[in-house]
Amino acid sequence: MGLVRAEIVLKNPSRPKARATTVEMLVDSGAVHLCIPEKLRARLKLEVLDRKTVTLADGSSREVPYAGPVEVRFKNRVGFAGALVMGDEPLLGAIPMEDMDLVIIPGERRLDVNPANPVLAGSIVKGAAAGDVAGGCFCGGVRYRFSGGMMWHGVCHCSVCRRFSGGAGGAWFGVLSAGVAVSGGAAFYGYKADSGNDIRRGVCGKCCAPVYNLNSMMPDVHIIAAGSLDEPGRFSPRLRIYCGGAPSWALPAGEDGLRRFEGMPQPEGGRKGVPERWQK
Helix, strand or coil, X not given: CCCEEEEEEEECCCCCCCCCEEEEEEEXXXXXCEEECHHHHHHHCCEXXXXXXXXXXXXXXXXXXXXXXXXXXXXXXXXXXXXXXXXXXXXXXXXXXXXXXXXXXXXXXXXXXXXXXXXXXXXXXXXXCECEEEEECCXXXXXXXXXXXXXXXXXXXXXXXHHXXXXXXXXXXXXXXXXXXXXXXXXXXXXXXXXXXXXEEEECCCCCCEEEEEECXXXXXXEEEHHHECCHHHCCCXXXXXXXXXXXXXXXXXXXXXXXXXXXXXXXXXXXXXXXXXXX
8 A cells, every 4th residue: 555644733732832733744553652753752842751662563672752742633633642752753653543533545545534423533432442352262162351452453464374374364453461361271382483582372272263372572462363253343454464475365456455564564664574484
């Protein structure tokens, strides 16, 4: 689909007399947070409230300042967020986008308000973004329930996901582990990924259906198989990764509304190549 950029108005709400600043931002629903460079933080006179440890796509971690609050405006939408101070280009991620009910129009490569809610922003209070969600394996031997929002939704076409699924790849979403309760116990297959991270793939020991994965890069996250949801309609994928190594039959023909990456997307819009083993 290519990169999407939009003019976003930012303001420091703690300084009512301060002027708003219009900036061109990279828009990426596969990212999570609002990210701004240090120069923009200084221009807005945003207070550094805290520091956060962020994990990058290559598995490395670093501390970055967390500043705010930031008033974010686009067309008839307004939202408030904290910002990670990092990088050279402002980035609008999934959290502020969902807060303002904004969507990417893939065919036109632009950001817009959700056509289903043109006047007022819509929000899900109890549903895929909140409340209890349940699922499990085919035979019912492993069941899970979680509360809290799904952190990201995506389809992976790497060779490992293709071999584990026996198909085109795996559909996954992330959930904070603190909100997940699992009953029945899964059997795990562990291995070391090309990134060096330790991966544990959890399946039912009876029916062998995949249920969830654990990744040492994200030790506080359960990566759950979307097909295991009792209500699979709660899953709404936003991107496809490792498309570069996928066979032609694994990818839908034409535009399907999902942003595609050759490998693992970088957190600020860059792309990481497909590991050599995953191209086979």
